[in-house]
Amino acid sequence: xxxxxxPKENITALKARIEELEKAxxxxxxxxxxxxxxxxxxxxEASKKxKENITALxxxxxxxxxxxxxxxxxxxxxxxxxxxLQEKLKKAETESTEKVEKAQSEVQKHxxxxxxxxxxxxxxxxxxxxxxxxCGPVTLLLLGxxxxxxAVLLMLIIPPPxxxxxxxxxxxxxx
Numbered sequence: 001x002x003x004x005x006x007p008k009e010n011i012t013a014l015k016a017r018i019e020e021l022e023k024a025x026x027x028x029x030x031x032x033x034x035x036x037x038x039x040x041x042x043x044x045e046a047s048k049k050x051k052e053n054i055t056a057l058x059x060x061x062x063x064x065x066x067x068x069x070x071x072x073x074x075x076x077x078x079x080x081x082x083x084x085l086q087e088k089l090k091k092a093e094t095e096s097t098e099k100v101e102k103a104q105s106e107v108q109k110h111x112x113x114x115x116x117x118x119x120x121x122x123x124x125x126x127x128x129x130x131x132x133x134x135c136g137p138v139t140l141l142l143l144g145x146x147x148x149x150x151a152v153l154l155m156l157i158i159p160p161p162x163x164x165x166x167x168x169x170x171x172x173x174x175x
Contacts (some may be wrong), residue, residue, distance in 0.1 A: 005013070
């Protein structure tokens with residue numbers, strides 16, 4: 001304010017300046033209120049989005065945990081199946097080995113038997129060539145006796161044929 005102004009003018013000018021400052025303060029208060037409201041809205045929106053994100057992440061975490069449990073269960077089942085298959089394979093290998101050993105044993109027995117039979121054939125050939133081919137009287141007598149015994153056994157085992165027109169056999173009780 002200049003020196004030529006009167007105190008009344010100074011007071012009027014100061015009142016005008018106070019009104020301007022009050023208007024400016026009122027505008028600043030409104031702006032502050034609006035900014036505060038916008039900040040609260042933004043915080044509320046951010047909080048809401050954060051909660052939604054947390055909920056979504058918790059859902060994903062739950063799904064991941066369930067998937068992990070399923071994978072662990074499948075892994076345990078696979079391990080059990082592998083163990084079972086290994087046991088079956090071991091059992092099959094054991095059985096196969098036992099069968100091979102048994103077959104080898106049978107082959108060895110067969111080879112031994114065949115060798116023994118060949119030796120016996122050779123011995124019999126030697127005996128046949130070294131002995132006379134005719135039978136002695138004792139051998140013929142024994143052979144006849146064996147044939148006679150076989151004939152008697154056959155007669156005892158097989159009943160004689162009955163004629164077609166023959167009367168029925170008598171009842172031993174006499175009726």
